[in-house]
Amino acid sequence: MNREEIFNKIREVLVDALGVDDDEVTGTAVLTSDLGAESIDFLDISFKLEQSFGFKIAQGELFPDNAAQNPDYVVDGKVTAKGLIELKEKMPHVDFTDFEADPQLARIGKLFTVDALVNFVDTKLQTASA
Amino acid sequence: MWIDRVIELERGKRLVAIKNISLAEEHLHDHFAADAIRNEPAIPVMPFSLIIEGMAQTAGILVGHTNDFQEKVILAKIGSAEIDRDALPGHTLRYSAEITQMDAVGAATAGTIDLLDHAHADAGWQRIGAIDLLFSHIDANRTGQVFPEHNFVFGESFKTLLRTSGVLP
Incomplete structure (x- = not known):
């Protein structure tokens, strides 16, 4: 499955889970601020991706798992260098370039774009077929 | 409680419950009450929101039972809800x-959701809707928020229903 096919399936998932229109789902759209996703929607999206693509997603694999509660990873509202290394290792599907310049925890939601989901699914499918 | 009895249960898979709608239920006196000014009679109709609550209790028990009610199971999202027909006093609803x-x-x-109209029992159960829900195990949620240790979700009313339905001893 190529990236365009993956994107089209992800768009269907997001239209269903978030009640958005087709044309709102672009590669750069941020799940929270652009598409209105709230915390529980991440579980919904995760379940729907599993159903749509036929793989299992472990807890914390797609979205960070309690990173904000770890004092090693967040100090004074900012993600620490150690936290960034951990996040980047756990989530290679996410582009951290802009975030690294100003790693405010409040900006972490901006990392989760539609493209990040496409990267995630693409890697999962390639790993499964390898 | 918005269900009366659990009639089928397959752990971790499926649960079926029924709800008998009675004119004795107070909410039906207000939904909808007679309007003297408009000269309109009372129309007792089960609110769709309470039908959704009935499904939430049915599905919530199914999810909770899977882990022997150790998890606090909270309705987090109504994915979709379609109900095509009014449910009236004397009808029985079946939630699967x-x-x-x-x-x-x-x-x-x-x-x-299926409906049995006892006045037309020969018609059997009629499908009147479908509801998809999402539940959260709130102790495992990603916000890290801490909740009381005791399971306040499955309280006495749930326990009574489960006992009278033979699910709990």
């Missing part, structure tokens, strides 16, 4: 819920 997905964080369920 299935777990479609479940992990440590929560569960997704798919449910159907």
Whole structure:
């Protein structure tokens, strides 16, 4: 499955889970601020991706798992260098370039774009077929 | 409680419950009350929101039972809800819920609602709707928020229903 096919399936998932229109789902759209996703929607999206693509997603694999509660990873509202290394290792599907310049925890939601989901699914499918 | 009895239960998979709608239920006196000014009679109709609550209780028990009610199971999202017909006093509703997905964080369920009109029992159960729900195990949620240790979700009313239905001893 190529990236365009993956994107089209992800768009269907997001239209269903978030009640958005087709044309709102672009590669750069941020799940929270652009598409209105709230915390529980991440579980919904995760379940729907599993159903749509036929793989299992472990807890914390797609979205960070309690990173904000770890004092090693967040100090004074900012993600620490150690936290960034951990996040980047756990989530290679996410582009951290802009975030690294100003790693405010409040900006972490901006990392989760539609493209990040496409990267995630693409890697999962390639790993499964390898 | 918005269900009366659990009639089928397959752990971790499926639960069926029934609800007998009675004119004795106070909410039906207000939904909808007679309007003297408009000269309109009372029209007692089960509110769709309470039908959704009935499904939430049905599916919530199914999800909770899977882990012996150790998890606090909270309705987190109504994925979709379609109800095509009014349910009236004297009707019986049958809620059937299935777990479609479940992990440590929560569960997704798919449910159907059937109606039996006892005045036309020969017509049998009629499908009147479908409701898909998402539940969260709130102790495993990603916010890290801490909740009381005791399971306040499955309180005395739930326990009574489960006992009288033979699910709990």
